[in-house]
Each structure stands twice: as structure tokens, then as C-alpha cells.
Amino acid sequence: MRAEVQAAPFIDREEAQRARNAKLERIGRWVLPIAIMILAIWLWDRLCVWYEIPQYILPRPGVVASTLVSDAPLLFTSLLVTLKITLLSLLLAVVGGVGLAVLFTQSKWVEMSFFPFAIVLQVTPIVAIFPLINIYVDNQTAKLLICSWIVAFFPILSNTTLGLNSVDRNLIDLFRLNGASRWQQLRFLRLPAAMPYFLGGLKIAGGLSLIGAVVAEFVAGASGQSSGLASRIIEAGYRLNAPRLFAALILISAAGIVIFLVLTLVSHLILRRWHESALSAER
Structure with a gap:
């Protein structure tokens, strides 16, 4: 005692x-x-x-901050253009990636037939694909959207397919013994099990969609008042306007950080009550 x-x-x-x-x-x-x-x-x-x-080589942080304020109307208008392409391409990647992953899960023949084409799109540099897109697509926004979608599509497709195929076989047998249809297995077993994989791919695709939008605009050489931040960077580089160049880079980085934090929060809110990765973080 x-x-x-x-x-x-x-x-x-x-x-x-x-x-x-x-x-x-x-x-x-x-x-x-x-x-x-x-x-x-x-x-x-x-x-x-x-x-x-010299300022035209490397401006001081205070100069960059003042440029960010003085050029705010131009830079933030371009930021909205870039974000529009980023979010639209991410939405299309989610719809197409999840839909195709579900189709792959329902039919191995479909997966074996079409998954190699998704890999080809992923491993081929977007700068090599863009000349073809430039020939076949007239609308400038559509060109940028397609390029950004190609970059963001594969992580969601790959991760979701992996999650749908990683379900415990014993649970699948249990569902079948209880007479569950393929739709019921998909809805109540495969999709919940694949959710952590999908959310992981979504966080990757969020950053890649922004990168794809910026790279696509670099390749497209878009210009004008309605163009994105990549055009502001190109224009500032030609004019040796380093403060505006740095200000545009800061906005792109800040946008990427915000996208990642938002998607991380969404992932945490979805998984926090049942998945071990979120539960352990709250303990």
C-alpha cells in the first residue's frame, strides 16, 4: 500500500x-x-x-509588399483568373477521376483497357501535349482548363481506385452472404473504405491543379487584362519589373497554401469521427 x-x-x-x-x-x-x-x-x-x-535583380521585401499593395487591382484580378481555372479543373478531375475509378472497380476488363491511357496522360509532359490542344481547341480558357485537368486527374483516379480495391475481402464475402447487391457493396462498403485514399489524392490534386493552371498559361503565352498570374510573371520578367514578379509569386504560393489548408480541413472534418488517421490526431 x-x-x-x-x-x-x-x-x-x-x-x-x-x-x-x-x-x-x-x-x-x-x-x-x-x-x-x-x-x-x-x-x-x-x-x-x-x-x-539592384532592385531589378532582387528587390527588398518592403518594396515587394508595397508593389503588392499598389498593383493589387491588376494582380488580384489575375489571381481570380488563375483560381477559376484551378478550381474548375479540380472539380472536373474529381468528377472524372471518381467516376472512372468506380467504373474500374465494377469491371476489371474496363480497368485493364483504359487505365494505361490514364498513365500515358500522366507521364507525358504537358508542354508536349499543349501543341495538339492548341490545334484542336479554339477557346483560350478551355485550353488552360484541359491542361490543368490533365495534371490533376491522375492522383484522384489512382488513389480512389486503390481505395476501392483495398476493401477487406472478408467484408466483401460477408456482404455477399447477406445478399447485398453490387450497388449496396459500393455504397456501404467500398466508397467509405476508399474515402481516406480519395481525400489523400484530393490534397495532391489541389496543388497540382494550381501548378497545371500556371504552367498551362506559361505554355499558352496568354496575355491581356483577363489573363492569370503566370502572364503577370512573364510580363514583369520582360520589363525587368522584379517587384511585381515577386508579388505575383507570393500570391501563387499563398493560393497554394490556402488550397492545401482548406482540403486538409475538409479531410479532417470528414474523417475525424471514424478514421484512425484523424482520431489519433485528436487524442
Whole structure:
């Protein structure tokens, strides 16, 4: 009895230490990246001052921030154009990827017949495909949308197909023994089991759709007031307007981060009540 009383404070100290470590980890998860970012910006500014780097080669962070404010109407209009292409291509990739993955699951012959074509689209550089798209498609927005969709399509198709085919065979046999139809197996077993795989592919495709939209505009050489951020970067590069170039790059990076965070939040909200990956994060 006395030994148990003596052991209790030791256990309490261990639990208190674990609680402190968990708290420090939660704080460090936000503080450390912010501190490193501030340090990197300060070092960037100091390098420009110490080595007297011209503004048209490497502008100081303050100059980039002022350009971001002064050129906001132009840059944010271009950002909306890029985001429109990104989100539309991601939506089409989700619809096409999930639909085709379900079709592959229902028929192995269909999967064996068409999956190689999806691989060909994935491994072929978009700069090699674009000349054909440029010949067959007249609308500039449609060209960019197709290029961005090609880049974002395969991760969703591949991950969803993997998830639909990774269902426990014992559960499939159980459904069949209870007379479940193929639709019931798909709805109540395969789709829920594939959800973590699909959401993982969705987070990958979200970033790739933005990359695809920017690369497509670079390749297309789009220009004008209604063009995206890639055109602003090309235009700023030709004019040696490095502050605007950096400002456009910052907007693209910020858009990618926001897309990733939103999709991560969506994934967490869907999985948090039942999937181990989300449950362990809340413990």
C-alpha cells in the first residue's frame, strides 16, 4: 500500500511532463515556422542592403509588399483568373477521376483497357501535349482548363481506385452472404473504405491543379487584362519589373497554401469521427 502511494506522485509527474511536452509541441507547430519565415525575410532584406543588389535583380521585401499593395487591382484580378481555372479543373478531375475509378472497380476488363491511357496522360509532359490542344481547341480558357485537368486527374483516379480495391475481402464475402447487391457493396462498403485514399489524392490534386493552371498559361503565352498570374510573371520578367514578379509569386504560393489548408480541413472534418488517421490526431 505504501509503495502504491509513493508511486502515484511519480506517475503524476510523468503525466504532467507529457502534458507540458504536448503543449510545447502544439505551440512550436505554429511558432517555429513563423519564426523561421521572419528570419528568412530579414535575411533577404539584409542581403539586399549588404551587397547593394539592384532592385531589378532582387528587390527588398518592403518594396515587394508595397508593389503588392499598389498593383493589387491588376494582380488580384489575375489571381481570380488563375483560381477559376484551378478550381474548375479540380472539380472536373474529381468528377472524372471518381467516376472512372468506380467504373474500374465494377469491371476489371474496363480497368485493364483504359487505365494505361490514364498513365500515358500522366507521364507525358504537358508542354508536349499543349501543341495538339492548341490545334484542336479554339477557346483560350478551355485550353488552360484541359491542361490543368490533365495534371490533376491522375492522383484522384489512382488513389480512389486503390481505395476501392483495398476493401477487406472478408467484408466483401460477408456482404455477399447477406445478399447485398453490387450497388449496396459500393455504397456501404467500398466508397467509405476508399474515402481516406480519395481525400489523400484530393490534397495532391489541389496543388497540382494550381501548378497545371500556371504552367498551362506559361505554355499558352496568354496575355491581356483577363489573363492569370503566370502572364503577370512573364510580363514583369520582360520589363525587368522584379517587384511585381515577386508579388505575383507570393500570391501563387499563398493560393497554394490556402488550397492545401482548406482540403486538409475538409479531410479532417470528414474523417475525424471514424478514421484512425484523424482520431489519433485528436487524442
